[in-house]
Amino acid sequence: MGRSEKLYQRARQVLPGGVNSPVRAFHAVGGAPRFMARAAGDRIYDVDGKAYIDYIGSWGPMILGHSDPVILRAVQETMQNGLSFGAATELEVQMAELICQLVEPVEMVRMVNSGTEAVMSAIRLARGYTGRDKIIKFAGCYHGHCDSMLVKAGSGALTTGNPDSSGVTAGAAQDTLLANYNDLDSVAELFAKNAGQVAAVIVEPVGANMGVVGPADGFLPGLRQLCDQYGALLIFDEVITGFRLALGGAMAYFGVEADLVTYGKIIGGGMPVGAYAGKRQVMEFVSPVGSVYQAGTLSGNPVAMAAGLATLTQLRDRPQIYGEIEEKARYLAAGIRRYTGCQVNQVGSLVCAFFSDVPVTDYDTARQSDTTAYARYFHFLLDRGIYIAPAQFEAMFVGAAHTQEDLDHTVEVIRQFGGIQA
Numbered sequence: 001m002g003r004s005e006k007l008y009q010r011a012r013q014v015l016p017g018g019v020n021s022p023v024r025a026f027h028a029v030g031g032a033p034r035f036m037a038r039a040a041g042d043r044i045y046d047v048d049g050k051a052y053i054d055y056i057g058s059w060g061p062m063i064l065g066h067s068d069p070v071i072l073r074a075v076q077e078t079m080q081n082g083l084s085f086g087a088a089t090e091l092e093v094q095m096a097e098l099i100c101q102l103v104e105p106v107e108m109v110r111m112v113n114s115g116t117e118a119v120m121s122a123i124r125l126a127r128g129y130t131g132r133d134k135i136i137k138f139a140g141c142y143h144g145h146c147d148s149m150l151v152k153a154g155s156g157a158l159t160t161g162n163p164d165s166s167g168v169t170a171g172a173a174q175d176t177l178l179a180n181y182n183d184l185d186s187v188a189e190l191f192a193k194n195a196g197q198v199a200a201v202i203v204e205p206v207g208a209n210m211g212v213v214g215p216a217d218g219f220l221p222g223l224r225q226l227c228d229q230y231g232a233l234l235i236f237d238e239v240i241t242g243f244r245l246a247l248g249g250a251m252a253y254f255g256v257e258a259d260l261v262t263y264g265k266i267i268g269g270g271m272p273v274g275a276y277a278g279k280r281q282v283m284e285f286v287s288p289v290g291s292v293y294q295a296g297t298l299s300g301n302p303v304a305m306a307a308g309l310a311t312l313t314q315l316r317d318r319p320q321i322y323g324e325i326e327e328k329a330r331y332l333a334a335g336i337r338r339y340t341g342c343q344v345n346q347v348g349s350l351v352c353a354f355f356s357d358v359p360v361t362d363y364d365t366a367r368q369s370d371t372t373a374y375a376r377y378f379h380f381l382l383d384r385g386i387y388i389a390p391a392q393f394e395a396m397f398v399g400a401a402h403t404q405e406d407l408d409h410t411v412e413v414i415r416q417f418g419g420i421q422a
């Protein structure tokens with residue numbers, strides 16, 4: 001038995017399922033999760049010393065690759081001054097200024113500690129600002145694990161068969177209205193039925209938690225138009241797409257402005273960070289200037305800010321990265337499509353191979369995928385040193401550290417795996 005398996009046996013005694021987040025468990029594909037020891041560039045190494053080309057990248061933050069020297073140095077230098085003060089610092093101001101500079105519509109930012117917190121807070125703010133209760137969300141979109149968003153949720157909630165988590169009260173779920181991704185009529189219908197009651201529409205501008213599902217032409221502008229028509233806010237959950245699709249995120253990539261935007265992952269460079277942001281007029285409803293309460297002991301933590309700033313400044317200074325990672329993702333997607341016959345969706349640097357004959361455009365079509373075939377594909381790749389998500393309904397994250405050689409090797413291994421029937 002390898003060290004990963006031994007650790008897994010130990011872990012299961014003291015951690016539910018042996019993990020601290022279900023998406024890293026191997027429940028959907030079988031076997032013991034690999035326990036990781038270290039990572040550098042596009043490689044991650046498990047406790048048995050086996051190396052993998054990593055297409056998870058900590059689920060998105062590692063856009064510049066693991067152990068990026070500039071980020072590590074920033075963290076080391078900052079921590080010499082102390083780990084946390086619970087008081088205002090210059091780094092927080094720099095971070096907020098940089099975000100406002102990089103994301104044109106954003107005028108104010110509030111830092112939090114995770115994507116979940118960012119979404120939870122943005123929803124409270126939308127409700128406080130509009131004085132309305134209801135939120136429209138899309139089936140298959142994942143917005144973290146706050147109660148009201150665990151309704152037909154994607155990611156691990158979908159993978160484990162609990163898109164509507166138990167423990168969520170009917171009260172918490174009743175103000176969440178469910179629409180279909182890429183289906184504007186379903187949104188228009190909800191607005192019409194709940195006139196004057198909808199505070200916001202929240203959407204992943206690229207669905208990246210039911211596999212990868214891009215917005216159909218007109219979908220995001222249509223949401224903007226409906227929100228304007230009914231006086232609701234549009235919230236882009238950019239926890240995955242922020243600083244990944246473009247410096248300005250999905251708003252810049254698709255040319256659609258949201259009223260509020262949520263961030264996580266890349267914004268922290270690998271440290272636990274999230275943020276919500278938007279126009280001054282809305283953000284000034286947040287405490288202490290406004291009546292919407294939201295706080296955090298560790299929010300804006302200096303070490304986390306240093307890691308985030310070192311990430312965002314590098315992306316700002318090397319904007320060509322965006323074209324490069326998109327091109328790599330396109331190359332990878334073409335290779336997977338050629339050799340597996342899968343439905344391969346790719347948007348920017350996000351890729352997903354659905355084991356399905358049906359084009360995937362929403363939750364229902366995503367769920368038609370053959371997850372048993374995916375499990376075989378996953379283990380074939382894992383055995384050969386390629387680390388992808390242990391679940392069908394997740395993205396592959398391509399980053400600046402992926403080399404052409406490693407992309408070629410990945411495609412070659414996928415060729416050996418063979419087709420969708422393999």
Ligand code: PMP
Binds near residue numbers: 264265
């Ligand atoms: N929103 C989206 C779009 C996400 O992908 C995630 C996490 N994968 C979250 C919110 C929640 O973020 P966190 O896990 O940091 O709480």
